[in-house]
Amino acid sequence: MYNNSTWRFFVGILDFLFPKRCVGCGRVGSYFCESCRAKIRYVAVNESICPMCERPAIDGVTHPGCRTRYGLDGLTSFFRYDGPVRKAVKVLKYRLVSDVSAEFVGLVPASSLNDVPKADCSIPIPLHPTRLRSRGFNQAEVLGKSVAARLNIPVRTDILRRVKITTPQVSMKTRDARLGNMKNVFRAVKTIQNGDIILFDDVFTTGATMRSAANTLKRKGAKRVWAVTMAR
Ligand SMILES: [Zn+2]
Ligand SMILES: [Zn+2]
Structure with missing residues (x-):
C-alpha cells in the first residue's frame, strides 16, 4: 500500500503526463472548458420528437397513431x-x-432528468461480443451507468444481448435494407415481469437500433420501454 503523499505524487505525475484536455478545443484543465460548455445546445422542451416517426411530439411521448x-x-x-x-x-x-x-453526464440538467418517466431499471444498448472484445468497453454502458446513478435506478446488463453484427445504418441505401439490417439483432435472455424500462444509448440517430431493442424487450414481457439518449 502507498501512503497518501506517495499516492498524490503518482497522481501528480499522471496529471503531468496526461493532463485533462477539453474534448471540444483541447485546452488543458478540464474535459469541458467554460467556453465549450457555453456552446453546448440542449434539446428544448418544444424540440422533443416521437421515437417512432421522428416528428415533433409533446414531451417525447410516442404519437397515439x-x-x-x-x-x-x-x-x-x-x-x-x-x-x-x-x-x-x-x-x-x-x-x-x-x-x-462522469463529467459529461454531470452536464445534464436536473430538470431534464426529471422529465424521464420513472422506471424499474435501465438497460444500455449492448455491443456485439466481437465488437466489445475489440473495443474493450461499451460506451453506452459506461454513460448509462452514470445516468442511471443520477436517476437512482439499477442498470441491468444481463437481459439484453446483441446477437447480430450490424452495418452502420447510414451506409445502407434503401429503407428495406435498413429494416432488414436491424431484424433479429437483439435477444432477451431473461423474461421481464411487467417492468418499465429505460433503454439507454449514447446517440439517437435513425432510432432503428432502439426500436429493434424495444421490440425484443416487449416480446419478453416489458410493459413500457422509454428511450433515453445523451444526444440526438
Ligand atoms: Zn474547450
Ligand atoms: Zn410519431
Missing part, C-alpha cells in the same frame, strides 16, 4: 448532437475515459 404493441413509448434526449457534445461522444467511442463520461 404511431403506437404499436412492441414499439417505443417515448424518447428523452438531453443534448443536440453537435459541437463539444459530438466530440465528447466520439472520444468516448474509442477511448475509455471514465472521467469524461
Whole structure:
C-alpha cells in the first residue's frame, strides 16, 4: 500500500503526463472548458420528437397513431448532437475515459432528468461480443451507468444481448435494407415481469437500433420501454 503523499505524487505525475484536455478545443484543465460548455445546445422542451416517426411530439411521448404493441413509448434526449457534445461522444467511442463520461453526464440538467418517466431499471444498448472484445468497453454502458446513478435506478446488463453484427445504418441505401439490417439483432435472455424500462444509448440517430431493442424487450414481457439518449 502507498501512503497518501506517495499516492498524490503518482497522481501528480499522471496529471503531468496526461493532463485533462477539453474534448471540444483541447485546452488543458478540464474535459469541458467554460467556453465549450457555453456552446453546448440542449434539446428544448418544444424540440422533443416521437421515437417512432421522428416528428415533433409533446414531451417525447410516442404519437397515439404511431403506437404499436412492441414499439417505443417515448424518447428523452438531453443534448443536440453537435459541437463539444459530438466530440465528447466520439472520444468516448474509442477511448475509455471514465472521467469524461462522469463529467459529461454531470452536464445534464436536473430538470431534464426529471422529465424521464420513472422506471424499474435501465438497460444500455449492448455491443456485439466481437465488437466489445475489440473495443474493450461499451460506451453506452459506461454513460448509462452514470445516468442511471443520477436517476437512482439499477442498470441491468444481463437481459439484453446483441446477437447480430450490424452495418452502420447510414451506409445502407434503401429503407428495406435498413429494416432488414436491424431484424433479429437483439435477444432477451431473461423474461421481464411487467417492468418499465429505460433503454439507454449514447446517440439517437435513425432510432432503428432502439426500436429493434424495444421490440425484443416487449416480446419478453416489458410493459413500457422509454428511450433515453445523451444526444440526438
Ligand atoms: Zn474547450
Ligand atoms: Zn410519431
